[in-house]
Structures are given as C-alpha cells and as structure tokens.
Amino acid sequence: MxxxxxxxxxxxxxxxxxxxxxxxxxxRTNHGFFGDDSKLKTYEDEDIECLFVANxxxxxxxxxxxxxxxxxxxEAPDFLNEKLIRFAKVYMKIIKEVxxxxxxxxxxxxDGPMNHYHIQLIPRYAYEERGSKNFVKPRKEYVxxxxxxxxxxxxxxxxxxxxx
Numbered sequence: 322m323x324x325x326x327x328x329x330x331x332x333x334x335x336x337x338x339x340x341x342x343x344x345x346x347x348x349r350t351n352h353g354f355f356g357d358d359s360k361l362k363t364y365e366d367e368d369i370e371c372l373f374v375a376n377x378x379x380x381x382x383x384x385x386x387x388x389x390x391x392x393x394x395x396e397a398p399d400f401l402n403e404k405l406i407r408f409a410k411v412y413m414k415i416i417k418e419v420x421x422x423x424x425x426x427x428x429x430x431x432d433g434p435m436n437h438y439h440i441q442l443i444p445r446y447a448y449e450e451r452g453s454k455n456f457v458k459p460r461k462e463y464v465x466x467x468x469x470x471x472x473x474x475x476x477x478x479x480x481x482x483x484x485x
Contacts, residue, residue, distance in 0.1 A: 344437035363474040378458040379444045381420035386439035407484045423447045
C-alpha cells in the first residue's frame with residue numbers, strides 16, 4: 322500500500338483505478354490533492370460541503386458532496402440524500418439569480434469504483450442549446466469572482482438554517 326504522500330503524486334484516474342477515492346484522499350491530507358478550496362467552498366457543515374467546480378462546464382457550476390464516503394446516491398442514507406436535494410434546490414435558485422442563467426441542471430456523477438458521490442449543478446444560459454449536451458460541455462478554468470462568490474456564500478448561509 323502506498324503512503325498518502327506517494328498517492329498525492331498520482332493522477333485522478335490512477336487513484337480511482339487503484340480503488341482510492343481522490344476526494345477522501347484530499348480530505349485526509351488537508352486538501353493535498355485538489356489544493357486550497359477557500360475560493361470554491363460556499364458552505365460546509367457536519368454532513369455536506371458545497372463548492373464551485375474547479376474546472377466548470379459553465380460559469381456558476383457547483384458541486385454538493387457528502388463528507389462521508391459513499392459511491393452513489395443509493396448507498397447514502399435517506400436523510401443525507403434529502404438534505405443534499407434541499408440544498409441543491411436552494412442553490413439552483415441562487416445560481417439563477419446570481420449568474421442570470423436560464424436553467425440549472427442537476428445530475429449525480431460518481432464514475433469509477435471509488436469515486437465520491439456528489440451532485441453537480443450545471444447552469445445553462447439562454448444563448449446555449451437546450452438538451453443533454455450541456456452535461457458534457459467542455460470544461461473551462463474556474464475564474465474567481467469575489468463579488469458573486471461572497472453573494473452566493475452569504476445567501477446560502479442566510480438560508481441554511483431553513484433547509485437543514
């Protein structure tokens with residue numbers, strides 16, 4: 322078995338192929354795999370964390386993840402899935418308001434034997450074609466927008482007491 326230090330040198334694909342969850346490795350090593358997420362994370366509590374995607378498919382693309390490792394939605398306890406959906410619903414409204422998109426698509430992505438279960442919220446803008454191709458739009462580099470980030474973070478914290 323490789324040490325965490327050795328695992329951190331491997332690629333995302335290599336880790337998953339070896340049966341190592343990159344998200345769990347990142348948590349275990351204080352963000353040693355994905356790096357500092359302070360300009361991504363908008364909410365965190367004992368069960369979940371919510372953040373902008375570091376390589377988004379659209380501006381405003383977010384991810385909601387369980388803290389405990391589950392492979393997919395069917396493995397997570399109902400209370401946790403219900404909580405994620407409640408938060409996703411509120412985030413969808415916030416993303417539409419802050420980013421001015423027409424729709425926000427919700428999907429779960431857990432590809433590979435050891436990937437960490439999470440929900441993705443992918444905005445679609447009025448100028449974009451409708452349909453499932455939005456789930457596979459080319460990824461871009463995340464651009465930190467302090468004003469929008471702080472607005473989203475404030476809105477979710479103000480509303481979080483009502484969604485728990």
